[in-house]
Amino acid sequence: MNILIIKASAESDFKDYKKYMSSPPQGIFSLAAAMPNAHSFEIIDETNGDKLSKKQIEWAQLAILTASTPDITHAYQLAQKLKESSLMVVLSGLHVTFLPSEAAYYADSVIIGEAEPVWQTLLADADKGLLKPSYKSNEQVDMGNLNPWPNTADLKERYGTWGVLVGRGCKNSCSYCTVRPFFKREVFRPVSHVIDEIRASGKKYLELHADNLCSDPDYAFELFTELKKLKVQWVGEATLDFAENEALVEAAAQSGLTYLLVGLETCSHPALKMAGKGFIKPARAKELIRRLHDNDIVVDSCMLFGFDEHEKDIFDETIAFVDDVKLDVIHPNFITPFPGTKFYNQLLREERLLSNDWADYDCSHVVFQPKHMTPQELENGVIKVRDTLYSTGRRLKRFARVTSMQGLYVSSMTT
Template structure:
């Protein structure tokens, strides 16, 4: 059986952001790893590779997508179904909007797909495909198969490998889909991660986790096991890593060179209201300085549009990112993705302005802000991006990064 697994991606600011992040996607690679031996899977990542081949010979197409890519996913589904090829949807958007997705496809896999996929494909083979598949029990990644390296074209990701470490997060931020999509926090045995890294032969890795330091003992065990491998790795974690000198040192010694943190905004009241009380803005500058001591680059977006934000937030954020010496920052408009508590609240409050999912790309105001007009929010976020990327500020950042990160920044990121 030939399966074409596509990560759909529309042309948008969201795509640009994801492409810049640059690691192989989890969704389609997890599917390829979980497929039974009698299924032959071909993967295609529209974010970093090329548009899907609508003439690809396939018995079944599986399309994974996030909300900004939903319309592109439906467009692809229509093209394949016109050829008589059934389409199954998976990923974030179809999991939370399964009834909508079913209007465009033959079935939906809701949530993590690994444990469901063999039964889904068996049903398809037996002409008994059901409409919706859900995990009835908590999913385990204790014995997951490694992603099939032969299917992953690392050139499309600048040589960056991705290895699954953990899924889920113990926090419950209002705007986040992670704790909704992964109902439990679960992680892989360290030995399996090490084996996969060794087998890949690579040197640069994304250690895929929603919060790498969520379990302190596990993180320490992982970093100790990575240290002899002489690799470089980047990951997502909270800035609180800098509050624990032993974890930070172990992470740095095992190859951490780039950390993505969710600092989001200089407004502590906005963070508190969004469920991110654990971030202390007044500690950010000191914490980032500690990361720089280990030559670790720090990246965080600034999100605009929280109820606590008025028009002053754009300039305040620009001063803030310069003051705390953040190494990279993107301008993002708060987006109430379906499935989040934020989406539910805005819906209750009558503040959702559009269900045109192509606008849910973090570049459009799709809800009514509390203290601005939607146009002011969009113009402010655009102003921030323009100012942040102005020649003067870019040069200043370049010299500051040279000072804070030295050779490591240049040789590992090419910037």
């Protein structure tokens, strides 16, 4: 069979931002890597600017599409178009896993959960024309056996920053996060596999992809020790509390960590506590960020607004907090109830969802009734935070700080 593997991405004001922020989508690449030799495939990553051509549609017999929630309506439209062209169509990914009945309307088959464990069975069924309406994986992928990249496709040159899969899942269970409901537990690849892959890639600037890279300090120490020998620079994602471990911060810096996404989310500890993220203590942020800065690590975080614990003064509090703790890169956004999360289920129960249009679920629209303010007040507050934190004076300050740590290239790309 000829197969199209598609990461769907809708046209939007944030298309360039998504392209800039996105790293190679390991989900679709590991599917391609698990493809039996009898099949041919093409990868279309719309996030990265790829366009599906008429020739590709005529060439293929089966298409599998994945998309995040704000892109899912576009994915459904694409799925319908492909079905009309007589392709077998499969939908997969987080949104599809959490709302399989909705997705099933647009596809011949849906995958619930991780796709790799059911992929070969699905392809064998499709080959015989016996595709089932759904496939569900009951076990998590064995990271020791996972091959994250297809050998046949020269993908590395298509992405600015090469991503290396380190782990999937998170041991925490924050109410607004889709990671835990999707990946039932946290698993990491063997360190030797990660190191071999980096060495083979020849890349010197990488994103190490794990939902919470430092949550197992023993694993993280082993990884950083081996990484140091490769003399690479890398960016990653870990909760800020990892910086309580001074030796681990130093090991991370020596292994090439230059830029860290920490997921502080809000300066309100009551809000973090209610969201199941009380282990992050805003009162410790200043000291921990200073420790990261002392090791020349640039610190990036979303600051989310609209938690039930947020009163109208949260906007001014956040501006003062960000200035005080010296965050380098800030993304002020609305907390968004993604399907599958406890937060979504709570708002659904309380009849507080305001939008049925998945395209609005992009963290830039208010899609639910906030508890202590109107949607308009929430929107105005976030605009005020953005305008204030991105004033010329504050940007220049952050620019100077990031330049002193990582040079002009990183500061011009980030601040």
